[in-house]
Amino acid sequence: xxxxxxxxxxxxxxxxxxxxxxxxxxxxxxxxxxxxxxxxxxxxxxxxxxxxxxxxxxxxxxxxxxxxxxxxxxxxxxxxxxxxxxxxxxxxxxxxxxxxxxxxxxxxxxxxxxxxxxxxxxxxxxxxxxxxxxxxxxxxxxxxxxxxxxxxxxxxxxxxxxxxxxxxxxxxxxxxxxxxxxxxxxxxxxxxxxxxxxxxxxxxxxxxxxxxxxxxxxxxxxxxxxxxxxxxxxxxxxxxxxxxxxxxxxxxxxxxxxxxxxxxxxxxxxxxxxxxxxxxxxxxxxxxxxx
Amino acid sequence: xxxxxxxxxxxxxxxxxxxxxxxxxxxxxxxxxxxxxxxxxxxxxxxxxxxxxxxxxxxxxxxxxxxxxxxxxxxxxxxxxxxxxxxxxxxxxxxxxxxxxxxxxxxxxxxxxxxxxxxxxxxxxxxxxxxxxxxxxxxxxxxxxxxxxxxxxxxxxxxxxxxxxxxxxxxxxxxxxxxxxxxxxxxxxxxxxxxxxxxxxxxxxxxxxxxxxxxxxxxxxxxxxxxxxxxxxxxx
Numbered sequence: 001x002x003x004x005x006x007x008x009x010x011x012x013x014x015x016x017x018x019x020x021x022x023x024x025x026x027x028x029x030x031x032x033x034x035x036x037x038x039x040x041x042x043x044x045x046x047x048x049x050x051x052x053x054x055x056x057x058x059x060x061x062x063x064x065x066x067x068x069x070x071x072x073x074x075x076x077x078x079x080x081x082x083x084x085x086x087x088x089x090x091x092x093x094x095x096x097x098x099x100x101x102x103x104x105x106x107x108x109x110x111x112x113x114x115x116x117x118x119x120x121x122x123x124x125x126x127x128x129x130x131x132x133x134x135x136x137x138x139x140x141x142x143x144x145x146x147x148x149x150x151x152x153x154x155x156x157x158x159x160x161x162x163x164x165x166x167x168x169x170x171x172x173x174x175x176x177x178x179x180x181x182x183x184x185x186x187x188x189x190x191x192x193x194x195x196x197x198x199x200x201x202x203x204x205x206x207x208x209x210x211x212x213x214x215x216x217x218x219x220x221x222x223x224x225x226x227x228x229x230x231x232x233x234x235x236x237x238x239x240x241x242x243x244x245x246x247x248x249x250x251x252x253x254x255x256x257x258x259x260x261x262x263x264x265x266x267x268x269x270x271x272x273x274x275x276x277x278x279x280x281x282x283x284x285x286x287x288x289x290x291x
Numbered sequence: 292x293x294x295x296x297x298x299x300x301x302x303x304x305x306x307x308x309x310x311x312x313x314x315x316x317x318x319x320x321x322x323x324x325x326x327x328x329x330x331x332x333x334x335x336x337x338x339x340x341x342x343x344x345x346x347x348x349x350x351x352x353x354x355x356x357x358x359x360x361x362x363x364x365x366x367x368x369x370x371x372x373x374x375x376x377x378x379x380x381x382x383x384x385x386x387x388x389x390x391x392x393x394x395x396x397x398x399x400x401x402x403x404x405x406x407x408x409x410x411x412x413x414x415x416x417x418x419x420x421x422x423x424x425x426x427x428x429x430x431x432x433x434x435x436x437x438x439x440x441x442x443x444x445x446x447x448x449x450x451x452x453x454x455x456x457x458x459x460x461x462x463x464x465x466x467x468x469x470x471x472x473x474x475x476x477x478x479x480x481x482x483x484x485x486x487x488x489x490x491x492x493x494x495x496x497x498x499x500x501x502x503x504x505x506x507x508x509x510x511x512x513x514x515x516x517x518x519x520x521x522x523x524x525x526x527x
Binding site for chain 2: 166176179180183
């Protein structure tokens with residue numbers, strides 16, 4: 001029999017890892033919600049974030065937490081470039097062209113990184129990696145706890161940005177009615193640069209956070225992209241806030257099922273939960289309407 | 292010099308020509324209407340002026356500047372506001388957020404607080420409902436919000452496409468009175484209205500559009516007396 005304290009531990013560690021899934025999912029949801037483009041390379045921008053952090057740490061000794069802004073800005077810039085050079089050209093193209101374009105990005109980024117950094121697993125050893133907090137029977141690794149709070153902070157900051165700034169309101173306006181946005185004097189093209197930049201930037205922060213407590217690899221994006229897709233569909237297509245909550249739900253599902261069933265089946269269980277929810281509520285947990 | 296000068300404009304949807312050599316002018320401080328049957332190309336004219344459509348040939352000049360190929364958001368920054376047919380609100384933004392979305396240009400943002408006050412005085416119901424989602428407003432309120440958004444843009448010219456479409460008779464009169472009031476406040480208005488009699492009565496100048504061509508023009512009164520117009524649009 002599994003003790004209650006194990007379950008509590010699993011739930012808490014699920015919440016912590018889930019908050020990273022949330023960030024990757026939020027980025028995907030933002031791009032999807034605003035442009036109606038499914039970015040298959042989302043996980044690979046996340047990987048780039050992880051490698052920015054790795055190299056900043058290895059070459060310059062920058063603490064991974066300090067590289068959060070760096071990771072965001074580098075991938076934001078790459079995202080804007082991607083939008084201008086690639087996505088813009090397929091925005092009004094058939095969906096197959098969009099899928100092909102973002103899949104090509106996936107291949108270029110993933111195997112470009114593998115060619116540049118080598119096909120090896122890398123690890124950052126932060127000085128505080130083994131600091132453990134105990135709350136009753138629950139024990140937490142400091143890097144994971146920090147990752148959770150950074151993720152929460154990024155999500156809250158993003159929410160405030162969307163709700164209170166002119167640019168944030170304009171982004172939401174573009175997602176709801178592109179033609180009306182033009183007529184309000186909103187530079188829709190620029191909004192798309194910003195959306196793609198922020199979208200991949202937020203996911204890259206997820207990569208940075210993961211790098212503080214898990215090994216990283218040029219092909220790591222595949223796993224996280226898959227999770228991000230569940231998160232987005234689960235949270236209601238294009239709903240950025242739904243994505244945050246469902247990321248955590250997926251994290252908890254995984255870690256609890258690893259405890260009760262088998263660690264090797266944890267992703268299978270997450271997918272089963274996903275299928276079950278979609279059968280019952282096709283618009284996702286927090287989706288209210290079909291786009 | 293006219294505020295807006297449209298000259299010999301041809302517009303196509305794919306291979307289908309929608310406007311044929313359309314020319315007309317809008318003078319500052321006037322109400323100009325375009326009347327015509329459904330499918331005549333009235334909305335196409337407005338979309339061409341706001342930049343959603345680009346003409347194949349011809350020129351559009353605004354305040355002496357050639358804007359024929361200018362991007363839509365730059366035209367808004369210059370003072371061209373288009374309140375489209377069917378309102379086109381942002382349904383899942385609140386009333387206030389819809390108005391803020393219209394304050395994106397520098398031109399609008401600088402005066403936003405003042406304009407907002409004016410707009411709320413004009414439409415007190417919008418002040419009451421400012422935190423409500425636009426999609427949950429009644430038809431009349433949605434039209435008020437659509438016009439309010441147009442005013443937030445601080446336009447030099449306000450283009451209203453079928454502002455009374457789908458509204459109850461009482462609201463139609465309210466909207467048309469509002470158009471008159473806006474003119475008295477100094478706005479320049481380009482109006483497309485299915486309510487031909489009312490539109491002509493309001494207008495300083497009017498153009499009749501038939502299958503993409505301007506077939507007649509004159510002052511509102513002249514067209515009201517015109518036998519062809521009477522027969523075709525007024526049912527007299």
